[in-house]
Amino acid sequence: MEKEEIKKEIATLKNELLSSRKNTFTSLESDELDAAYDYAKGYMSFLDAGKTERECVAQARKMLEKEGFKPYTFGMKVSAGEKYYYDNRAKSFVAFVVGSESLENGVYFAASHIDSPRIDLKQHPLYENENIGYFKTHYYGGIKKYQWTTIPLALHGTVTKKDGECVDIVIGEDMSDPVFYISDLLPHLAREQMKKTLGDGITGEQLNLIAGTRPYGDSDEKDAVKLNIIKLLNEKYGIVEDDFLSAEISAVPAFNSRDVGLDRSLIASYGHDDRVCAYPSLTAIAEMDSPKHTVMAILSDKEEIGSAGNTGMQSRIYFDIIEALAKNMNVSDAVVRANSKCLSSDVNAAFDPNFPEPMEKNNCCYINNGVVITKYTGSGGKSGSNDASAEFCGYIRKVLDEAGVIWQTGELGKVDAGGGGTVAKYIASNNVDVIDLGVPVISMHAPYEVVSKTDVYMTHKAIKAFFEA
Numbered sequence: 288m289e290k291e292e293i294k295k296e297i298a299t300l301k302n303e304l305l306s307s308r309k310n311t312f313t314s315l316e317s318d319e320l321d322a323a324y325d326y327a328k329g330y331m332s333f334l335d336a337g338k339t340e341r342e343c344v345a346q347a348r349k350m351l352e353k354e355g356f357k358p359y360t361f362g363m364k365v366s367a368g369e370k371y372y373y374d375n376r377a378k379s380f381v382a383f384v385v386g387s388e389s390l391e392n393g394v395y396f397a398a399s400h401i402d403s404p405r406i407d408l409k410q411h412p413l414y415e416n417e418n419i420g421y422f423k424t425h426y427y428g429g430i431k432k433y434q435w436t437t438i439p440l441a442l443h444g445t446v447t448k449k450d451g452e453c454v455d456i457v458i459g460e461d462m463s464d465p466v467f468y469i470s471d472l473l474p475h476l477a478r479e480q481m482k483k484t485l486g487d488g489i490t491g492e493q494l495n496l497i498a499g500t501r502p503y504g505d506s507d508e509k510d511a512v513k514l515n516i517i518k519l520l521n522e523k524y525g526i527v528e529d530d531f532l533s534a535e536i537s538a539v540p541a542f543n544s545r546d547v548g549l550d551r552s553l554i555a556s557y558g559h560d561d562r563v564c565a566y567p568s569l570t571a572i573a574e575m576d577s578p579k580h581t582v583m584a585i586l587s588d589k590e591e592i593g594s595a596g597n598t599g600m601q602s603r604i605y606f607d608i609i610e611a612l613a614k615n616m617n618v619s620d621a622v623v624r625a626n627s628k629c630l631s632s633d634v635n636a637a638f639d640p641n642f643p644e645p646m647e648k649n650n651c652c653y654i655n656n657g658v659v660i661t662k663y664t665g666s667g668g669k670s671g672s673n674d675a676s677a678e679f680c681g682y683i684r685k686v687l688d689e690a691g692v693i694w695q696t697g698e699l700g701k702v703d704a705g706g707g708g709t710v711a712k713y714i715a716s717n718n719v720d721v722i723d724l725g726v727p728v729i730s731m732h733a734p735y736e737v738v739s740k741t742d743v744y745m746t747h748k749a750i751k752a753f754f755e756a
């Protein structure tokens with residue numbers, strides 16, 4: 288063969304036989320890229336108004352009520368094309384649209400989580416030390432503690448008072464509000480601290496929020512600063528110190544989402560994990576008018592602490608609903624589950640050129656390479672992972688390709704570099720086909736995480752294509 292011909296043949300064979308990474312900016316048409324930037328605006332407002340699972344549920348309700356979704360109650364008779372939501376204790380949420388096909392063909396659902404790492408107040412939080420009033424905290428989820436010092440923090444939560452009345456608290460989001468603050472040591476005097484590991488430099492019991500310094504009546508009585516703080520809370524919310532016992536109050540970053548980079552291709556925000564998958568699930572199900580299959584979006588709680596509790600993915604509620612629907616339509620719930628398919632929609636760690644060490648470059652995911660499919664998570668030999676089947680991986684791949692979705696595969700770091708899990712295994716144990724699919728994130732679990740606008744949009748398109756398949 289001529290040299291020129293061989294060159295040509297290699298090019299053809301490479302194209303046919305070898306896989307290559309796709310970048311959203313070089314692969315998508317400009318109208319799609321515009322759509323991605325536009326879609327990000329809605330997502331960013333969702334982030335700014337939803338910094339706790341409760342606030343996300345409230346937003347989900349509002350979004351879907353506008354689209355004609357109605358509250359579902361157990362025992363309800365439902366029919367094709369009808370749209371429902373189930374609000375589970377204001378902390379987790381299920382939305383579904385009844386399909387035209389028999390429920391026995393399975394429910395197609397996307398499950399994401401709306402809780403994010405944060406700093407929770409303890410049940411006896413308030414104390415005074417050297418005339419500074421503090422809230423003691425217990426962090427929630429996997430955090431690098433030092434990252435939560437010296438940043439503005441806002442308090443979000445719900446308090447149930449002695450008489451049973453509940454009040455919602457938000458302090459620190461309005462620009463005229465005060466914020467809360469965790470201190471760190473000045474570098475000049477940090478010689479000993481700087482010798483410690485990153486994990487030990489700031490301890491859990493040091494994550495104390497400064498809540499005030501002015502004593503009540505400007506008096507020098509003992510604990511007058513503490514008294515003044517509770518007095519101010521009492522004036523605004525009518526609460527007393529004992530009410531902290533029946534409260535869920537969290538400190539979250541007081542800053543809002545922003546575009547990152549001169550080209551505005553990225554979004555920085557608190558709580559991308561996993562609102563960046565919850566929001567696309569909502570926008571995708573909002574666009575379902577008369578799906579073939581029954582489609583469902585689950586927004587679960589407590590993923591960051593093991594999906595436990597009655598609002599976590601291990602709660603029976605999600606499959607209770609599927610069971611109730613099956614019963615109502617006189618079909619076998621076991622058959623429904625056996626034929627169901629699920630996207631466990633959660634984030635994965637994007638390759639970060641600043642921190643290449645824990646990644647294996649052939650198998651990790653990349654910013655702007657589209658939605659990421661993760662076959663397995665876990666740690667130490669895939670332990671604790673769902674590990675999706677070849678058949679189901681093949682199925683999803685075909686659905687995404689046919690819908691023109693830019694996608695990539697990913698794994699959570701090098702073998703034995705660490706690891707983590709998602710809600711996938713808790714769904715799979717109900718005999719459902721599940722695969723992880725979501726958005727690559729830079730600085731996951733930091734107070735300010737980063738994602739790509741085009742990846743978020745591809746996730747919306749992927750979930751929608753899955754619902755429509």
Ligand code: MN
Nearest residue numbers: 560561633634
């Ligand atoms: Mn997550």
Ligand code: MN
Nearest residue numbers: 560561591732
């Ligand atoms: Mn997480």
